[in-house]
Amino acid sequence: MKKSKFRLMALMMALLLTLTSCSRESSLAPAETLPPPSAPYAAPIDDSGLDYERDVALYLPAKNGQTMLCFWRTAALRYDQMPAEAVLQLLLQEEGDGSAVPLKDYGSVSLAQGSAVTTAGHVCTVDLSSAALQMGIHELYTVCLSIATTLCALPDVRFVNILVAGNPVAMDVQNLLPLGALSSAEGENLVTRWEQLVAQRTGAGGIAAQTPLSSAAVLYFPLKSGSGIACEVRQLSFDGQNAQQLVYGLLDALSAGANDAANIPDMPDLRTMLLMAPEVTTLSSGRQSAAINLVPDALQRISSAGIDPVCFFAALTMTLTSYIPSLEQVVYRVGDSALTSLYSTIHGTIVLPGGMMTRANFGGLLTDEAVCYLSNGEKLRQGRLNLPASEACSPRALLTAVLATEGFPAGLTEDDVLGVAIADDTVLVNFSAHMADAIRTSRLNQRMMAYQLTGALVQRYPVRRVRFFFDGEAKNALDGDVMWAGEFLMDYVLCE
Template identity: 35%
Template sequence: MRRFRRKAGCLLMALLLLPALTGCTRVPEEEREPAPALSVPEVPWAAPDGDGVVGQERVAMLYLNGTGSLQMIPREITLPVAELHDLVKTLVTVLMNYPTDSEIAPWGGERTITLYGDQPVEVSGSICTVNLGTAALQLGSSDFYQMCVGLATTLCSLDEISFVNVLVADQSVGLDVSGTLPMGSLTGHPDENLPVLWEQMEAKRTPLGEDASQIPLSAMVTLYYPLTDGQGIGCENRILNFGGQTPSQVALGLLQAIGDVRKNQIGTANLPDLAGVMSYDPLTSELTEGGKLVTLSFRREIDGLLEAWQTDLASLAAAVTMTLTTFMPGVSAVSFRVEDSPLTELRGAPGQVTALGGLFRRNMFQSWLRGSAVVYFARDGKLKACQRPMNRQRTGTPRALLTELMNGPTAREKAGGMEASMPPELREDDILGIAAVGDTLLINLSESFRSSIQAWGREREAVLCYSMINTLGMNCRMSRICFFFEGKQEEYIAGDIYWAGEFLYNPELGKN
């Protein structure tokens, strides 16, 4: 419970900070001059040569099913230094294999539950999806749900994770007799009574003999959405209210919500909806090899929708496939038709996907899922925060973040007045080494980097410096940053910025 209070405090701080940031998407328009850093004259560490793993040992909580207990039993463990994706996978593995005793029941009961597939754990932003093996289907609905609650509560003990989806062999599992009641995304429930949680879930079922189309449903849903210019897909969580529980109603509700996310990102409600360019309502059928197929038929007007949404058909299909298969129980494939012609191949910036028989499956698009990081560019000589899609396993990696800064704003961002915060000649090779000591990040940069700062000039030196400090501090969970140039510290380079010592990342600097 202590870690959950701390997490809530961090969330509150983030919410308080949000209005002070500006962004390339929907971040409020408040800009600021770079503020002075606090620095210390000397540091006791040598400059890194090459990259080490950036992070610290982490304390996490396991939430285990007890023998005869109505609540989960917490156990504190220490996790090794690792990137977030590997940290999550390790935590899941430890939970699944935790030794039993007089208090702790085996995870999954008498069944041996394993992870499934080549990528059994996905992490994008604060959303984690865990894919379990088919042995989990042998559990009763109540036992399966309570096992998933323990898994979600365990993962949500990490500050970075807020929502958890649990799949079995790439499919969502239905929690009623007909296999149609979605579990949806789960959050942490560290102190709650498990039977009570199950009763609340069970109450959402369509009563026997009643019309499912007349039974409303409210659920937490992970929505995957297409990124601008076909860069892939991202995801976010929302509570959705469905007017009924038939597969067609649920699918239409999900398609509407994907459009709502895209409208919010672009910043206008005057965008066409997917339902408005569909020839028929979504059709659900059974596949001979098992699982369900959702068929979506669109008119040619979908081309205008894609232009308005600033994306492409491949990224849209990827987002829809991931959303439907993650939430709708038993759905293992999605078929797309445009003017009654089935799509069998999709090409986008992340790659090409060919679907035998036009059946697009979740695992075909896992590599299309991106994470996002906040990077700082410049506008009118001031810092500006931008949400930047990135490889989801590298969003907390200092080298990847600095490389994003070096790449500068996109064409769309430049059209909005964005300017590079770093000289254009800088390249990833100018980062000689990165390491961490406790909560201090050590960055060793090249002599060319130092010369570029000098040539960039004193007028732009502060923006360059603080674009790095804010970007690294915001995304890497490090509170101190120390710069070296060719293995040594420099005091002054282009102007008044004192580069020696440590810079203390302080999110309060973003407040006016």
């Protein structure tokens, strides 16, 4: 009888622990315990503890031209940097084992100067140097597929958009057929994929305006907040391939609004804002320029839609110059006047000589998304934050953005994040003494704060646990009921 009672009590205790689980999977759920006598990790004093190594897949074309072959290599990476550029540099140097063709054998393949690799919205944009134009079209396409297949093997990348010297490239000598956004070719027959692309070319004696086209394009949208732009990829169909048709098709796609990108306002009908048909002309350099003439009240319509004008024109310019072959610039007119400047309460005044806009004007506005948990004081709701694309991988930037959301004391800034490190499956965060004092005096729900921070970190990084320090110390409590010195796993029971 005593044994039966003991087994029953043990079973009830196990059930109780299961019910108080703070994870979607019971294997991740710790019991609520006192903190260990001594913390196994030291508080980070800076962000130097974010280095790591990872095996990555590099794809090169097989010598028979049929498939992509995979070569596993170890990459030295950092958690606060997107891995795409480091992985791409490894690919450019990869020799293979004799069964594949190294990319250097196709010609000079190198990255353009500046910010040549950017990841946002599950799209990696790669800007190759102008030397890539010396390759034949088939060779260039094969190199691009190798790059796309390699980068799409990374967790945050689904499509790759490749530019050469800052401009989209064509897959035909007439400069009509866009390369578009590429997906992975892993496991695919490369000959078949090439033939499918070539089948969309305007044939000899054919009329481009009567040659249908279907391909993936990167679309950029302004954010509701006016702080920047976001992007997504969509499969588009065009009635024809002349540049004007491509402009119309992209405008229609933007007018339909975003499918996947978060925090995007309703878009106006862009066709109704055109004063006349768009024109695309060839410059003396051989590149192209698009002229967009808008109705006199276009800026008022944009503002009435709740859209920041700088972000609006950034999204439109980035969309057009990411897809239409050789399109280098877009020149805008509003009514009878060139749009020579833009004013935004957020971004100030941007001077645009002659109304000309290029990707270089707006690259800094691109954002990427991070999962966050927003608090109403009692429950957490999953949402998405937009961070600058150049910082979206940084735990420091993520924490700073979370601290600015509702449920945290006012006045917390990046300076309150003294250091971040990742060790094993644990994120270590060292906050300032100022933040500890702000939490003590705020009378806000400390449990919500702890799990808002924990949730954002475990969603973003390959970790299960978070440990918090304040000014280098593990604090048992901050005049509340949360054991801050303990180990945190995400408590999904708190989520709506």
